[in-house]
Amino acid sequence: xxxxKKYIPLAIVMIVGLLTLATYYVPAKASxxxxxxxxxxxxxxxxxxxxxxxxxxxxxxxxxxxxxxDGWGYSIFVFLGFLAVVIPGIISHGAQADNGTLTxxxxxxxxxxxxxxxxxxAVLAFYIVSTAFRxxxxxxxQAFVLFIAAFILILGNVPAGQMLWDTxxxxxxxxxxxxxxxxxMQVPSVAAKRGIMIGITIGAVVxxxxxxxxxERQYMGRD
Amino acid sequence: xxxxxRRFLNIDRRWLFxxxxxxxxxxxxxxxxxxxxxxxxxxxxxxxxxxxxxENDFVILGVDYxxxxxxxxxxxxxxALRHLFRRNVRVCILTFISGAPGLIEEIKQTVPQEAGKExxxxxVVMAYNPNYMAAMTQMSIDFYKAYEKDAxxxxxxxxPVMKGINTYRDMAGVVEITGTGMLDAWVAYVGDKYNVPxxxxxxxxxxxxxxxxxxxxxxxxxxxxxRGGSEYETLTGRKDKATSGIDALNLSHMLVIILILxxxxxxxxLKEKN
Numbered sequence: 349x350x351x352x353k354k355y356i357p358l359a360i361v362m363i364v365g366l367l368t369l370a371t372y373y374v375p376a377k378a379s380x381x382x383x384x385x386x387x388x389x390x391x392x393x394x395x396x397x398x399x400x401x402x403x404x405x406x407x408x409x410x411x412x413x414x415x416x417x418d419g420w421g422y423s424i425f426v427f428l429g430f431l432a433v434v435i436p437g438i439i440s441h442g443a444q445a446d447n448g449t450l451t452x453x454x455x456x457x458x459x460x461x462x463x464x465x466x467x468x469x470a471v472l473a474f475y476i477v478s479t480a481f482r483x484x485x486x487x488x489x490q491a492f493v494l495f496i497a498a499f500i501l502i503l504g505n506v507p508a509g510q511m512l513w514d515t516x517x518x519x520x521x522x523x524x525x526x527x528x529x530x531x532x533m534q535v536p537s538v539a540a541k542r543g544i545m546i547g548i549t550i551g552a553v554v555x556x557x558x559x560x561x562x563x564e565r566q567y568m569g570r571d
Numbered sequence: 572x573x574x575x576x577r578r579f580l581n582i583d584r585r586w587l588f589x590x591x592x593x594x595x596x597x598x599x600x601x602x603x604x605x606x607x608x609x610x611x612x613x614x615x616x617x618x619x620x621x622x623x624x625x626e627n628d629f630v631i632l633g634v635d636y637x638x639x640x641x642x643x644x645x646x647x648x649x650x651a652l653r654h655l656f657r658r659n660v661r662v663c664i665l666t667f668i669s670g671a672p673g674l675i676e677e678i679k680q681t682v683p684q685e686a687g688k689e690x691x692x693x694x695v696v697m698a699y700n701p702n703y704m705a706a707m708t709q710m711s712i713d714f715y716k717a718y719e720k721d722a723x724x725x726x727x728x729x730x731p732v733m734k735g736i737n738t739y740r741d742m743a744g745v746v747e748i749t750g751t752g753m754l755d756a757w758v759a760y761v762g763d764k765y766n767v768p769x770x771x772x773x774x775x776x777x778x779x780x781x782x783x784x785x786x787x788x789x790x791x792x793x794x795x796x797x798r799g800g801s802e803y804e805t806l807t808g809r810k811d812k813a814t815s816g817i818d819a820l821n822l823s824h825m826l827v828i829i830l831i832l833x834x835x836x837x838x839x840x841l842k843e844k845n
Contacts, residue, residue: 372764380712387705388716394702443723444676457673462638465670469639473823477591478584481830485838495831502828505775505798508821509828510609526609538782545783 358562365560406430432456497532504529576837587830594826598818610802613785617792618806620744620770621651626659628743629736633757634678635749637670640774645674646813647772647800648748649682654807656686660743661732662694665718667703667753672722692731696722703753707760711739744768748794750777758789772799 368386371379409423433456440451450458486492503509504525513525558564624630632652636644655662664675675696688694697718700706709717714737715728727733735741745767747754754771762769768791773781775796784790794803797820800813 383708384712384716387702387709390705391700391702394705398701444673445680448680454673454676458677461670462641462673465638466641473595474588474591477823477827477830478587480827481582481587481834482580482584484831484834486835495835499828499831502824505796506821506824507817508825512825524609526611530612533779533782534786537779538786541780542783 354568357568358565362560362562365556369560432460500525500528501532573841576841580834580837580841591823591826594822595819598822602815602818603821610806611795611799613793613795614799614802614806615792617770617772617794618654618803620768620792621654621658621660621746624655624658624660624743627661628658629661629663629732629741630655630743631745632662632664633745633747633749633753634664634666634671634675635668635747635751635753636674637668637750638674639670640750641674642812642816643774643797643800644748644750644772645678646797646811646816647794647803648674649678650800650804650807650809650811650813651746651748651772651794652678652682653686653809655746656682656688656693657807663697663732663736664694665697665706666699667701667706668749668751669699669701672699675722691725695727695730695732697727698722698724703756704760707756711761711765714738739765739767742767744770744791746770746772748772750774754781754790755784758784762789775799 364386367382371383405426409426411417412420412423433453436452436456440446440453442453443451444454444457445451484495486495503513510525555564559567632648632655634648652662652664664679666672666675679690679696683690683694690696698720699722700717706717714733718727721727721730739761745757745761747757747769748771750773754769754773757769757771761767769789770792771781771790772794773796775798778793778795778799781790781793785793794800797813797816801810801817804810804814
């Protein structure tokens with residue numbers, strides 16, 4: 349039993365992991381054929397993963413409704429939203445338009461999903477403004493540096509800000525706000541981003557190797 | 572005086588919401604038309620890349636965003652497609668985001684008609700593919716194994732627009748408009764590995780993160796947010812949604828600055844009085 353549950357899955361992961369890694373460095377026909385097959389498998393498996401996720405989502409919200417858990421009313425909207433897209437999708441065979449005319453799926457996308465998603469994101473603007481007023485406090489030297497950087501970036505990102513800068517400081521003959529933004533974006537920002545990217549990449553390489561060589565086994569579950 | 576300042580600092584946030592609403596709606600009723608004075612180098616590079624494409628070149632246009640960030644990115648995608656059509660470049664539109672096919676449909680219903688372009692001959696729209704990594708890798712081996720059918724269910728192989736296209740080697744580049752990490756994926760899995768030129772468009776908030784790619788020329792051009800879109804529209808000579816959106820952005824950005832300054836000045840005054 350241990351062989352089936354533990355050693356065979358570990359062996360599959362190791363062999364597939366090493367072979368896939370090798371395809372990056374070996375541009376032979378066999379390696380391309382292997383990668384091509386693997387890609388097709390991946391698409392099929394991800395289709396099943398979608399289905400699994402969908403069933404899990406619906407079951408979770410169904411249980412919430414049946415048990416009348418906190419916020420169960422919102423779970424009804426999960427089902428309503430799901431049906432509002434899936435039923436038109438089935439009726440219109442997945443097509444958004446037919447000869448330039450919107451299908452029922454196209455209609456539900458344009459007049460339900462589109463405005464709802466936009467509204468959700470647009471609401472953020474109000475909270476950002478409110479938070480900017482209430483929480484952006486310059487209480488330390490670090491906060492002051494952050495404020496100056498944010499101030500320049502916000503100001504330089506819009507034409508009105510550029511005009512204001514030129515009007516107030518243009519006479520000094522000092523660099524324009526665009527030059528300052530360019531410097532912030534190309535020097536400190538890139539340095540920080542590069543550091544983060546290198547850190548993430550090293551972490552990803554280490555985790556991948558741990559999975560390939562069977563050191564990291566959490567993906568196999570507890571049994 | 573002190574009490575008044577304190578009360579102002581604790582103002583009901585609904586007043587701020589109302590103020591922002593006015594600031595956002597006013598420019599829509601009365602556009603100011605204040606244009607940007609400068610153009611970012613990454614926007615110029617984006618423009619130059621498309622401008623230097625040859626007639627009949629083949630380019631992938633990735634439309635990878637959903638309606639939540641449509642106001643920021645759709646103008647970029649529309650402007651890029653118009654520019655590509657003006658250069659008589661063949662375009663293959665594809666997406667890995669489930670919310671994008673409807674937005675592609677919106678673009679498809681307007682831009683090709685005004686440019687006089689024909690579906691299947693000058694451009695094609697591929698079906699949504701949920702697995703970007705597999706599709707990107709597969710296109711390096713055989714495009715038609717990644718995309719057998721287009722979004723309308725037609726067989727892709729044999730379409731005039733696909734003539735001579737089998738792998739990335741036959742393409743002139745990728746234009747990726749996204750608010751997700753898809754641009755990173757194009758750079759890592761396609762640009763670097765197969766030497767494919769990549770340019771991109773992204774949200775203002777994501778723009779800073781692409782600095783390392785731009786410095787290394789892994790990314791040959793970048794449009795950042797509405798400002799990048801409006802600068803690009805100016806370069807292409809056709810001002811549209813990004814340029815008109817800049818007005819609302821102008822005032823709302825200024826409002827944020829004023830609010831931050833005001834609250835900090837009040838705090839300073841209160842501190843000194845204490």
